[in-house]
Amino acid sequence: MKRKITLKQIARELDVSISTVSKALSNSKEISEDTTQKIQAFAKLYNYKPNNIALSLKNRKTKTIGILIPEIVHHFFSTVIRGIELIANRRGYNVIVGLSNESFTKEIINMEMLANGSIDGFILSISKETLLKQDYHHFNATISQGMPIVMFDRVVNEVDCDKVIVDDFNGAVKAVNKLVEKNCKHIALITTMDYVSVGRLRTQGYIEALKVNKMIADSNLILKIDDSLDENHLEDLELEIEQFLKINSDIDGVFAVNELYAVTAMKVARKLGRSIPDDVQVIGFTDGVLSKHATPSLTTVSQHGQKIGEQAANLLIDRLGSEDTEYDEYIIDNDRKTDFIKVVIETEIIERESTK
Amino acid sequence: MKRKITLKQIARELDVSISTVSKALSNSKEISEDTTQKIQAFAKLYNYKPNNIALSLKNRKTKTIGILIPEIVHHFFSTVIRGIELIANRRGYNVIVGLSNESFTKEIINMEMLANGSIDGFILSISKETLLKQDYHHFNATISQGMPIVMFDRVVNEVDCDKVIVDDFNGAVKAVNKLVEKNCKHIALITTMDYVSVGRLRTQGYIEALKVNKMIADSNLILKIDDSLDENHLEDLELEIEQFLKINSDIDGVFAVNELYAVTAMKVARKLGRSIPDDVQVIGFTDGVLSKHATPSLTTVSQHGQKIGEQAANLLIDRLGSEDTEYDEYIIDNDRKTDFIKVVIETEIIERESTK
DNA sequence: TGTTAACACGAAAACGTTTTCGCTGAGAAT
DNA sequence: ATTCTCAGCGAAAACGTTTTCGTGTTAACA
Numbered sequence: 001m002k003r004k005i006t007l008k009q010i011a012r013e014l015d016v017s018i019s020t021v022s023k024a025l026s027n028s029k030e031i032s033e034d035t036t037q038k039i040q041a042f043a044k045l046y047n048y049k050p051n052n053i054a055l056s057l058k059n060r061k062t063k064t065i066g067i068l069i070p071e072i073v074h075h076f077f078s079t080v081i082r083g084i085e086l087i088a089n090r091r092g093y094n095v096i097v098g099l100s101n102e103s104f105t106k107e108i109i110n111m112e113m114l115a116n117g118s119i120d121g122f123i124l125s126i127s128k129e130t131l132l133k134q135d136y137h138h139f140n141a142t143i144s145q146g147m148p149i150v151m152f153d154r155v156v157n158e159v160d161c162d163k164v165i166v167d168d169f170n171g172a173v174k175a176v177n178k179l180v181e182k183n184c185k186h187i188a189l190i191t192t193m194d195y196v197s198v199g200r201l202r203t204q205g206y207i208e209a210l211k212v213n214k215m216i217a218d219s220n221l222i223l224k225i226d227d228s229l230d231e232n233h234l235e236d237l238e239l240e241i242e243q244f245l246k247i248n249s250d251i252d253g254v255f256a257v258n259e260l261y262a263v264t265a266m267k268v269a270r271k272l273g274r275s276i277p278d279d280v281q282v283i284g285f286t287d288g289v290l291s292k293h294a295t296p297s298l299t300t301v302s303q304h305g306q307k308i309g310e311q312a313a314n315l316l317i318d319r320l321g322s323e324d325t326e327y328d329e330y331i332i333d334n335d336r337k338t339d340f341i342k343v344v345i346e347t348e349i350i351e352r353e354s355t356k
Numbered sequence: 357m358k359r360k361i362t363l364k365q366i367a368r369e370l371d372v373s374i375s376t377v378s379k380a381l382s383n384s385k386e387i388s389e390d391t392t393q394k395i396q397a398f399a400k401l402y403n404y405k406p407n408n409i410a411l412s413l414k415n416r417k418t419k420t421i422g423i424l425i426p427e428i429v430h431h432f433f434s435t436v437i438r439g440i441e442l443i444a445n446r447r448g449y450n451v452i453v454g455l456s457n458e459s460f461t462k463e464i465i466n467m468e469m470l471a472n473g474s475i476d477g478f479i480l481s482i483s484k485e486t487l488l489k490q491d492y493h494h495f496n497a498t499i500s501q502g503m504p505i506v507m508f509d510r511v512v513n514e515v516d517c518d519k520v521i522v523d524d525f526n527g528a529v530k531a532v533n534k535l536v537e538k539n540c541k542h543i544a545l546i547t548t549m550d551y552v553s554v555g556r557l558r559t560q561g562y563i564e565a566l567k568v569n570k571m572i573a574d575s576n577l578i579l580k581i582d583d584s585l586d587e588n589h590l591e592d593l594e595l596e597i598e599q600f601l602k603i604n605s606d607i608d609g610v611f612a613v614n615e616l617y618a619v620t621a622m623k624v625a626r627k628l629g630r631s632i633p634d635d636v637q638v639i640g641f642t643d644g645v646l647s648k649h650a651t652p653s654l655t656t657v658s659q660h661g662q663k664i665g666e667q668a669a670n671l672l673i674d675r676l677g678s679e680d681t682e683y684d685e686y687i688i689d690n691d692r693k694t695d696f697i698k699v700v701i702e703t704e705i706i707e708r709e710s711t712k
Numbered sequence: 713t714g715t716t717a718a719c720a721c722g723a724a725a726a727c728g729t730t731t732t733c734g735c736t737g738a739g740a741a742t
Numbered sequence: 743a744t745t746c747t748c749a750g751c752g753a754a755a756a757c758g759t760t761t762t763c764g765t766g767t768t769a770a771c772a
Contacts, residue, residue, distance in 0.1 A: 023760090051473040052469075056409045057409045058726075062409065073435050094470070117409040117728085362727095362728060375751075376750085409728080412757090
């Protein structure tokens with residue numbers, strides 16, 4: 001086993017100084033051609049590559065981005081990561097991933113671990129618990145230490161930073177409009193509790209779209225599901241939706257704020273003898289595997305997760321690039337926080353078999 | 357904006373030496389209680405945290421693990437990451453993620469980027485292109501530089517390292533046995549091309565199980581699908597499976613080597629007027645979202661991705677821990693490569709609605 | 713012949729730690 | 743009065759880079 005070779009070893013071996021080796025390898029014209037040749041040949045032979053850690057220490061930048069998300073086994077989040085990684089790699093950055101697991105404390109611990117020199121900036125989506133507590137001091141603390149943050153999807157006004165979000169409101173509007181257009185008269189909404197901003201926005205979009213279409217927003221047609229009913233409580237979820245559909249037998253259209261609710265609604269509806277899309281049409285949110293491969297396949301509002309990731313990465317890296325210019329000062333000087341960018345990614349309806 | 361504080365600044369501020377600060381913070385008894393108190397208070401006030409990069413350089417270990425996988429938007433791989441992250445975090449490590457995107461060159465580039473000091477060891481799954489080329493020099497090169505590797509799922513005999521694999525062969529056997537037990541007489545196999553080892557092993561398991569059950573392995577009942585028919589060529593996939601099922605109208609059981617093939621088979625079968633599970637029963641491989649939420653839900657062979665990740669992380673970190681003891685020498689000394697561990701994670705059949 | 717300019721290279725600082733070793737002064741022991 | 747011990751602290755090296763500033767040699771010039 002040969003440990004990685006260092007400048008010092010090359011220098012000793014070739015009987016020159018460390019500086020000479022360093023300069024020769026960067027093709028400095030300070031060094032004669034002979035020496036340069038010799039050194040480069042030797043370095044190549046021993047496959048010399050500069051040590052990233054040493055470089056990071058010297059340059060005070062690590063060329064890596066910290067991603068902090070609530071959950072990785074999740075189609076949307078993993079597509080975002082893919083987008084981030086794509087851009088990051090292209091622009092010479094690595095990504096280091098932390099999982100908050102929807103926990104406030106894990107979010108903080110992870111941030112602190114990474115903020116101590118390991119990364120140059122964060123791209124993150126806030127955990128549910130943090131949103132519930134509405135405690136964002138760790139974000140602001142990190143930012144005020146000079147580490148830029150880009151938030152995506154689950155963002156919050158209380159933190160001043162660049163943001164990339166999906167147009168949840170308009171996505172919902174589009175979905176409801178589509179259902180109206182397809183002749184639905186009684187459109188139900190299956191959503192989550194309000195504290196997750198995206199759920200709230202989608203609900204608002206639903207209500208607004210109904211209003212615009214001069215339809216009444218019947219609160220009986222809105223089913224708010226407790227988030228704890230996740231993957232592990234499928235039966236409860238089905239039961240709840242079943243009750244809901246039974247009671248409201250006139251429902252002919254369903255807009256669900258995520259894939260799972262949508263396919264479950266389809267499943268239950270069929271169980272109740274209603275056919276999709278003839279008796280009831282369904283539109284979901286998030287274009288994941290479920291939407292594509294369900295039978296019938298699901299018409300859905302696509303969020304373009306990868307694009308979100310790409311945008312976020314570009315925003316962050318741009319910030320990092322301009323960091324030398326001390327951009328932070330003018331932020332403090334003038335109070336207008338408009339210096340931060342908020343990118344809105346448009347949604348798109350992908351029509352499949354669950355609508356006519 | 358206050359940049360992170362360093363030992364040097366604390367030292368200057370308190371008019372002591374850097375060494376004194378360092379010692380005081382680590383509660384060295386070399387330092388008087390007075391000074392220790394003063395320094396610790398000051399450090400706490402300014403929220404001092406040692407710089408990870410400096411520590412990495414000094415200790416020559418980064419306390420981070422590099423994960424290199426072919427694809428992240430993939431239920432199996434993301435569960436593995438979750439498992440790795442869980443253990444890594446618990447044992448004081450971070451994870452940095454690289455994506456090969458199934459490409460040989462991206463795999464190499466990523467490895468080289470990370471191997472130059474950024475990480476202490478790799479956990480990886482080989483890209484398809486690398487498996488095709490059968491070129492594994494980069495793995496061996498990395499290992500011989502003293503960087504341990506743990507491979508999972510897609511592993512290969514040509515590289516000597518710890519490995520964590522799924523018992524693909526027995527998983528397939530179990531699946532076929534289950535179908536036999538459920539009274540299937542004509543069991544089909546939908547699989548991939550052979551160069552991905554897991555596909556090959558599952559195919560072998562299928563054949564072996566048939567043999568044991570004294571059934572003939574009819575090659576007409578085996579459909580090998582070109583891998584290029586992925587998410588983007590759904591229609592082609594459906595078409596191919598449709599042809600297959602039409603020709604072999606006597607099929608009453610299907611074992612598919614992944615979720616997608618399984619649900620697609622169900623979809624096509626129903627389109628052809630055969631009902632699931634009455635006319636044909638289906639078992640898939642990989643317990644992902646599709647299996648859980650398809651209608652009917654899919655009986656499947658679970659791989660326990662998270663457990664794989666946890667095992668891999670533990671193996672790697674164990675290796676890293678014992679590194680000081682120069683374990684590498686005795687590996688070279690005696691040729692038996694049995695010093696590397698191969699963990700086999702047992703599969704488990706999860707029965708759902710697609711079987712009787 | 714003495715001055716200068718270019719060339720080729722080395723020494724050293726800096727990034728932020730930890731740790732070994734040495735130094736100083738005060739009190740105890742002789 | 744002299745030596746010893748020890749507590750309390752600082753200097754310096756080390757990890758692997760890059761970069762600034764010197765410095766010595768040689769060739770060209772006045």
